[in-house]
Amino acid sequence: MSKAWDAIVVGGGAAGLFCAGVAGQLGKKVLVLDHAPVLGEKIRISGGGRCNFTNVHSSPANFLSLNPHFVKSALARYPSKEFIKLVTAHGINYHEKHQGQLFCDDSAKQIIEMLFSECAKGKVTIRNPVSVQAIAHEGEHWLLHTSEGAEKTKTVVMATGGLPVPAIGATAYSLDIAKQFGLEVVEPRPALVPLSFTAETFGNLNELAGLSVPVRIASGSKGHRYGACRFNEDLLLTHKGLSGPAVLQASSYWVEGEPIHIDWLGAIERPGGFNCDELFNNEENHLKLTETILASVLPQRLAKAFAEQRNLMGRKWAEVSKKDRQALKELITNWSVKPAGTLGWKKAEVMLGGVDTKELDGQTMMSRKLPGLYFIGECVDVTGHLGGHNFQWAWASGYACAQAL
Ligand SMILES: Cc1cc2nc3c(=O)[nH]c(=O)nc-3n(C[C@H](O)[C@H](O)[C@H](O)COP(=O)(O)OP(=O)(O)OC[C@H]3O[C@@H](n4cnc5c(N)ncnc54)[C@H](O)[C@@H]3O)c2cc1C
Known part of the structure; x- marks a missing residue:
C-alpha cells in the first residue's frame, strides 16, 4: 500500500470531480475512484445533451430537504x-433558456472536459473502473478495499449520487456506507419524474399525447415532510400520463x-x-359552441376533450346549465387528479431523500459522528427544483467539502 492520500473521493460524477479538482488545487493529494468505465455520464445526458449546469436564481427556496436551512451555507x-x-x-459558451436556466451552447461534454481539466490542474489521480468493496475506519485513517487493492486515506468523500437511471451505473453505495457507520438515511424516492394515471382518472386525455400546455400546478401539502408547491410551467400529455416541467x-x-x-x-x-x-x-359567447369558447383560451384538441x-x-353556451358551467369551470381551473404512481428510477432525474442532513455539518459536509467522512451531491437529503439547481448543489456541496478537507 502506498502512502496515505489526503482524500479519496468515491464517485467521479459532478460533485466528486468538482470537489477533487478544488481540493487538488488547494494542495491536497486526492484520488477519485469510480466503478463506471466512462465518467460524467449523467452530465453528458443532462439538459438534453446541453447540460443545464446552473441557475442564476438558485437559492435555498429551490431545494427540498427535511432541513431546508441546511443548503444555506454551501450555496x-x-x-x-x-x-x-x-x-x-x-x-464555454452558454445561453439562458427559461427562468434563469443556463445551458451550454454546444455540448454537455464541455462541462465534463472542464471538470477533468480542473482535476488535472490539481494533480488529482482518477482511477476507473474500480469497485470499492469495503470502507473501514482505522485509528486516524480510513482503509478502502478496492478491486485494485487497498488504499489508505486521511478522509473519505462519498459522492456516488442518487438512484436514477440504473442503466448508467447508479447505486445506493453512499447510503449503504452511511448506514454502515450508523448515520440516518431519509428513505429515497424518485423525484423530477413523470406521473402515471389509471385509464379512469385520465379520461380521454391520453388521445392528446404530445400536446404541451402552460399550466399552474399544485401538489403536496403543508403537513407533508417536504411541504407543498405551486409552479407555472409547461405540462406535456403523454400516452402513459403526464410529463413536462410542470x-x-x-x-x-x-x-x-x-x-x-x-x-x-x-x-x-x-x-x-x-x-x-x-x-x-x-x-x-352566448351563441357560440362550448368547445369554441374553450378553444379561445386552450389548444383546440384539449378544448374538445x-x-x-x-x-x-x-352545445351552445346559452343552453348550458349553471351546474354544468360550474362543473366545467372546476375541470379547467382545478382539475384534481390522483396519480397512480411515478415512472420510477428509470425515468427520474433525481433522488428525493438520502443521507439525513442532521448527520452532517452544513459548512463542511462532514459527518458529525465520524470526523473524516464526508457526503456531497445527490446522495445527501437535498433535492433541487428542475432548472439547473441539482448541479448547483453538486458544485456548492463539493466546494464546501473541498475547502474543509
Ligand atoms: C436524464 C437526467 C438529466 C438531468 N439533467 C439535469 C440538468 O440539466 N440540470 C441539473 O441541475 N441536473 C440535472 N440532472 C441531475 C444531475 O445529473 C444530478 O443531480 C447530478 O449529476 C448529481 O451529481 P453527483 O455527483 O451527486 O452524482 P453523479 O453525477 O450521478 O455521479 C455519481 C458517480 O458515482 C459513481 N458511482 C455510483 N455508484 C458507485 C459505486 N458503488 N462505486 C463507485 N462509484 C460509483 C457513478 O458512476 C457516477 O460517476 C439530470 C439527471 C438525469 C438523470
Missing part, C-alpha cells in the same frame, strides 16, 4: 455566479395517494391574469 459560499465564472474562464416539479412534492391540482388557464400570460368567469359570463368529458360537445 452562499459557492453561488451560481462562481460556477459561471469558471465556465466562462474555460471558454409535472416533474410537482412530482417531487407529490404525496402518494393524494391528488395533484391543475389550473389549465392559470399560466396564461395576460396583463392582470386570466379570470375564467370573464370568459363564461361574456354575453358575446374537456367539452366531451362534460357531455357539452356541440
Whole structure:
C-alpha cells in the first residue's frame, strides 16, 4: 500500500470531480475512484445533451430537504455566479433558456472536459473502473478495499449520487456506507419524474399525447415532510400520463395517494391574469359552441376533450346549465387528479431523500459522528427544483467539502 492520500473521493460524477479538482488545487493529494468505465455520464445526458449546469436564481427556496436551512451555507459560499465564472474562464459558451436556466451552447461534454481539466490542474489521480468493496475506519485513517487493492486515506468523500437511471451505473453505495457507520438515511424516492394515471382518472386525455400546455400546478401539502408547491410551467400529455416541467416539479412534492391540482388557464400570460368567469359570463359567447369558447383560451384538441368529458360537445353556451358551467369551470381551473404512481428510477432525474442532513455539518459536509467522512451531491437529503439547481448543489456541496478537507 502506498502512502496515505489526503482524500479519496468515491464517485467521479459532478460533485466528486468538482470537489477533487478544488481540493487538488488547494494542495491536497486526492484520488477519485469510480466503478463506471466512462465518467460524467449523467452530465453528458443532462439538459438534453446541453447540460443545464446552473441557475442564476438558485437559492435555498429551490431545494427540498427535511432541513431546508441546511443548503444555506454551501450555496452562499459557492453561488451560481462562481460556477459561471469558471465556465466562462474555460471558454464555454452558454445561453439562458427559461427562468434563469443556463445551458451550454454546444455540448454537455464541455462541462465534463472542464471538470477533468480542473482535476488535472490539481494533480488529482482518477482511477476507473474500480469497485470499492469495503470502507473501514482505522485509528486516524480510513482503509478502502478496492478491486485494485487497498488504499489508505486521511478522509473519505462519498459522492456516488442518487438512484436514477440504473442503466448508467447508479447505486445506493453512499447510503449503504452511511448506514454502515450508523448515520440516518431519509428513505429515497424518485423525484423530477413523470406521473402515471389509471385509464379512469385520465379520461380521454391520453388521445392528446404530445400536446404541451402552460399550466399552474399544485401538489403536496403543508403537513407533508417536504411541504407543498405551486409552479407555472409547461405540462406535456403523454400516452402513459403526464410529463413536462410542470409535472416533474410537482412530482417531487407529490404525496402518494393524494391528488395533484391543475389550473389549465392559470399560466396564461395576460396583463392582470386570466379570470375564467370573464370568459363564461361574456354575453358575446352566448351563441357560440362550448368547445369554441374553450378553444379561445386552450389548444383546440384539449378544448374538445374537456367539452366531451362534460357531455357539452356541440352545445351552445346559452343552453348550458349553471351546474354544468360550474362543473366545467372546476375541470379547467382545478382539475384534481390522483396519480397512480411515478415512472420510477428509470425515468427520474433525481433522488428525493438520502443521507439525513442532521448527520452532517452544513459548512463542511462532514459527518458529525465520524470526523473524516464526508457526503456531497445527490446522495445527501437535498433535492433541487428542475432548472439547473441539482448541479448547483453538486458544485456548492463539493466546494464546501473541498475547502474543509
Ligand atoms: C436524464 C437526467 C438529466 C438531468 N439533467 C439535469 C440538468 O440539466 N440540470 C441539473 O441541475 N441536473 C440535472 N440532472 C441531475 C444531475 O445529473 C444530478 O443531480 C447530478 O449529476 C448529481 O451529481 P453527483 O455527483 O451527486 O452524482 P453523479 O453525477 O450521478 O455521479 C455519481 C458517480 O458515482 C459513481 N458511482 C455510483 N455508484 C458507485 C459505486 N458503488 N462505486 C463507485 N462509484 C460509483 C457513478 O458512476 C457516477 O460517476 C439530470 C439527471 C438525469 C438523470
